[in-house]
Amino acid sequence: MLFSLLFAVMFAAEAQFVIKVRPAAPVIRVRPVAPGPRHVWVAGDYVWRGGRYTYVDGYWAVPPAHRSHWVEGRWKHRRGGWVWIPGHWK
DSSP states (O other), X not given: OHHHHHHXXXXXXXXXXXXXXXXXXXXXXXXXOOSSTTOEEEOOXXXXXXXXXXXXXOEEEOOOTTOOOEEOOEEEEETTEEEEEOOEEO
């Protein structure tokens, strides 16, 4: 049972949904001041909700151990449309 649940979560995290037309670029808000010197700006990202990509605003975060750079997500053209490649720590 636990293995099935973990497999489903891993698959969902890797799922890519192809859409014909990319969403319009989001309205970028003014970035707030960093709450501390160790914080890194995590740019806004798209998540799949309700059968479509929804934009989620960026935020400040302390990087995980041994990772200090946030790689922004991006749209990638695939056969039949576009997919969102999520941002990640590097």
